[in-house]
Amino acid sequence: MKYLAEFRDGDIAQKLAADIRAITTRPWAIMEVCGGQTHSILRNGIDQLLPPEVELIHGPGCPVCVTPLDMIDKALAIAALPGVIFTSFGDMLRVPGSEKDLFRVKSEGGDVRIVYSPLDAVQIARENPAKQVVFFGIGFETTAPANAMAVHLAKREGLGNFSMLVSHVLVPPAIDAIMSAPGNRVQAFLAAGHVCSVMGFWQYPPLATRHAVPIVITGFEPLDVLEGIRRTVQCLETADYRVDNAYARVVTFDGNAPAQALLAEVFTVTDRAWRGIGVIPASGWRLSDAYADYDAEHRFDVGAIRTVESALCRAGEVLQGSIKPSQCEAFGTQCTPRTPLGATMVSSEGACAAYFNYGRFHTLERATVG
Amino acid sequence: MPSNVRPLADAPLSGTWSCPLPLRDYPTIVIGHGGGGQLGNELVEHLFKPAFSNDALDRMADSTVLALPPGRIAYSTDSFVVRPLEFPGGSIGALAVNGTVNDLAMSGARPLYLSAGFILEEGLPMAVLGRIVTDMAAAAREAGVRIVTGDTKVVERGHGDGCYINTSGLGVIADGIDIAPQRAEVGDVVLVSGTIGDHGMAIMSVREGLEFDTTIVSDCASLASLVADMLAVTPDIHVLRDPTRGGLASSLNEIAAASGVGIVIRESALPVLPQVASACEILGMDPVFVANEGKLLAIVPPQHAMDMLAAMRAHPRGANAAIIGEVTASHPGMLVARTAIGAQRVIAMQLGEQLPRIC
Ligand code: SF4
Numbered sequence: 092m093k094y095l096a097e098f099r100d101g102d103i104a105q106k107l108a109a110d111i112r113a114i115t116t117r118p119w120a121i122m123e124v125c126g127g128q129t130h131s132i133l134r135n136g137i138d139q140l141l142p143p144e145v146e147l148i149h150g151p152g153c154p155v156c157v158t159p160l161d162m163i164d165k166a167l168a169i170a171a172l173p174g175v176i177f178t179s180f181g182d183m184l185r186v187p188g189s190e191k192d193l194f195r196v197k198s199e200g201g202d203v204r205i206v207y208s209p210l211d212a213v214q215i216a217r218e219n220p221a222k223q224v225v226f227f228g229i230g231f232e233t234t235a236p237a238n239a240m241a242v243h244l245a246k247r248e249g250l251g252n253f254s255m256l257v258s259h260v261l262v263p264p265a266i267d268a269i270m271s272a273p274g275n276r277v278q279a280f281l282a283a284g285h286v287c288s289v290m291g292f293w294q295y296p297p298l299a300t301r302h303a304v305p306i307v308i309t310g311f312e313p314l315d316v317l318e319g320i321r322r323t324v325q326c327l328e329t330a331d332y333r334v335d336n337a338y339a340r341v342v343t344f345d346g347n348a349p350a351q352a353l354l355a356e357v358f359t360v361t362d363r364a365w366r367g368i369g370v371i372p373a374s375g376w377r378l379s380d381a382y383a384d385y386d387a388e389h390r391f392d393v394g395a396i397r398t399v400e401s402a403l404c405r406a407g408e409v410l411q412g413s414i415k416p417s418q419c420e421a422f423g424t425q426c427t428p429r430t431p432l433g434a435t436m437v438s439s440e441g442a443c444a445a446y447f448n449y450g451r452f453h454t455l456e457r458a459t460v461g
Numbered sequence: 462m463p464s465n466v467r468p469l470a471d472a473p474l475s476g477t478w479s480c481p482l483p484l485r486d487y488p489t490i491v492i493g494h495g496g497g498g499q500l501g502n503e504l505v506e507h508l509f510k511p512a513f514s515n516d517a518l519d520r521m522a523d524s525t526v527l528a529l530p531p532g533r534i535a536y537s538t539d540s541f542v543v544r545p546l547e548f549p550g551g552s553i554g555a556l557a558v559n560g561t562v563n564d565l566a567m568s569g570a571r572p573l574y575l576s577a578g579f580i581l582e583e584g585l586p587m588a589v590l591g592r593i594v595t596d597m598a599a600a601a602r603e604a605g606v607r608i609v610t611g612d613t614k615v616v617e618r619g620h621g622d623g624c625y626i627n628t629s630g631l632g633v634i635a636d637g638i639d640i641a642p643q644r645a646e647v648g649d650v651v652l653v654s655g656t657i658g659d660h661g662m663a664i665m666s667v668r669e670g671l672e673f674d675t676t677i678v679s680d681c682a683s684l685a686s687l688v689a690d691m692l693a694v695t696p697d698i699h700v701l702r703d704p705t706r707g708g709l710a711s712s713l714n715e716i717a718a719a720s721g722v723g724i725v726i727r728e729s730a731l732p733v734l735p736q737v738a739s740a741c742e743i744l745g746m747d748p749v750f751v752a753n754e755g756k757l758l759a760i761v762p763p764q765h766a767m768d769m770l771a772a773m774r775a776h777p778r779g780a781n782a783a784i785i786g787e788v789t790a791s792h793p794g795m796l797v798a799r800t801a802i803g804a805q806r807v808i809a810m811q812l813g814e815q816l817p818r819i820c
Contacts, residue, residue, distance in 0.1 A: 104802035136804020428812045449806040
C-alpha cells in the first residue's frame, strides 16, 4: 500500500495511453468484469485517455448489484426479527429491497450492524450467546474465503447462534453466459485481479479458447488498468485469443491453494439468480451439506417473500453491458443515490453510481488547471 | 472557590485527571447530578468552575454579562455527539471547544466567549467527565476564549452516549473583513492548511476496532491563531471554511454553489498522510469526503496566494499547507478534480456518510 503513487504516475499513464492509441486500428469492445475496475476507470478518468475506437463495457462484477432481490428481502425480514443481530458490510445497507432497505429496518428497531469482516460477526456471536447473529455473506470469489473461514470457525467452536445468509456468485460462469448471449458485443475481458489472486486463472484458458476471446487479468490502480487495456488491444489486433496475466505481482496461475481447499469444504456450486440478469447455471456457491446448519435460510422462516422489482430499472441491461447507465431513462431523474431504483445506483461499485458520481464531466467543457 | 481546591485550569492534561473530593463519593454520574440540589452544585463547584475559571463565569449569575469590543459580532452554535468520547489526538471536550472556535474563526472573527451545555448519561465515569472538562479548559486556553456560561442535564442510563456537549460562541470581526462562502471569484486560488482526512480515519480506526499499521491521530485543533496570521497577510480573504463532516469535497461543493463558480482541484496536490491514504484505500473511502477537525480551506485573490501559503506554512497548524486548485468560470456550481493521471472527474456531494465497501 506504501507504493500506491507508483501506480498512479501521470507521465507513465500518458505514455501507456499513447501506446494504446498507436496500436489501435479499429473499434474494439472490452468488458471490465469487476465493479472495482469500473470505479477506477471513472474515478480516475481512464476512459478519457483512450482512443475513441476502444469502448469499455461495464460488466456484472459488482457483488452488491447482482445479489437477487429475494435475498435482499430475506435479509430485511431476518434483520427485523426480535432477538436477531444482523451483520453486513456497509454497502448492503442502502440497497433497496422490494419495500425498504436495511437502514430503514435499523431505524425501525432492528439490530443491524456494519462489520468489516465476517470474523467480526463471529465475535459478536461469541459475545451475545442469547441472540442469533446472522452475517450477510455475499460477493465474488474475493470475499468468499473470509466468509468460509467464519462459518468454519463457528462450526469448530460449536457456536449455535451464528448463521450466514449466503449469496455468492462466480466470475467464470458469468463470462461464459455473457459470451453465449445473443447479441453479445463483448470482444475481450479485463478479468478481476482480486478474484484471480484467490482462484488463480486456471479456469480461464478453456473460456478464451471456446469463445475466441482474449482475457487479460488486471489490477485496479490506474496504471494497472491501462496496462491491462494495452495488452487486451494488442491481443485483439493480432487475433491472439489467450489469457494474459497483467497483474503478476499479485496473481499466479494456481492461486491460493489453502483458500481454495477451504472454499471447497464449506461451499458447494449451485445455480444462482443474478439480480436483473436471471439464473446462470452453476454460477454461485451455497453452504455445503456439512455446513447446512449454519445456513440462515434454513434457520429462519423466510419462505413467504414476495418481491417487487422496479418496472423502470434497467440494471440488468447495464450489468450485461447492453446499455450505459446514462441510457436508462430513470438515470439522474427518478433514480439517484437518494432515490435509487436499483442496486447499481447505491453500491460503491455499481456502474450507475459511478456514472452519477464521477461521470457527469461528459457534459462539462474541459476545465483547465495547470 | 474553597482554598483547598486546586484550580483545574492548572492541572495537567487528560489521562492524569484525578477526581477531587467530594466528587469522589460518586465515581459515576447519577441522576441527582442534573438536579438543582447539592450534587449538581458540587459538580459545578468542584469540576466546571475550577476548570473554566474566569471573572465572568465565577460570578455565577443567571446570565453572564459581557463587554464586547467594537466590531461586528459573530455568533455560532454546534452540538457534539462523537463516539468514542476519547480518541487518539483528542476528546469530545477538545472537539466541542475547537469546533465552535473554528466556526467563529471561519468568518474572520476573533473568538472571545463560549457557553457549554452538557447532557450526561447516568453511569458516565466521573474520571471520564473530568478528563473531558480538562481537555475543554486546555483547548479554550489555547484558543484564547473563555467559557462563561453553562448548563448540565443528566439523562437515564441507555438514553445517551455517555456525554453530549453543545457549545455556542461569540467573536468579534474587525472592520474591513468580509469572509463569506458567496465571495469566491474566478481566478481565486484555493489553499488547504494541511493533510486531509486525519480526524475521520482516527475515529473510524478506534470506533470500529480497525487495526492499521500506524496509529492515526485526529487533527482536532483551534485554527483561531492561524486565521489571525492569515489576516495579517491581507484582510481580503474571500472564503474560509473548516471542512469538518463531509470533508473537503463537501465544503468546496458548497462554496461553488454559494458563489456560482466552478472549482478545480489537482488530486496530486492534496496533502494526505500515507497512513490515512492506505486506510481509505482498504475501506474504499475517498479522503476528500473524510472529516477534519483542525484544517481550513482558504480562497484568496491570486496576487496574495504565495504570501498566504508562506504565512500558513510558518504557523504550526499550517505546516503542510498547499495550493490545491483554483476558481474557474467553467462548470459553475461544480467541483472538478484533475486526476493523478491527467484526466478529470466531477466530485459531487455525497448523500450521507461514506460506507466502507465490500471488497
Ligand atoms: S439508473 Fe437507476 S433505474 Fe436505471 S438502471 Fe441504473 S439503478 Fe436501475
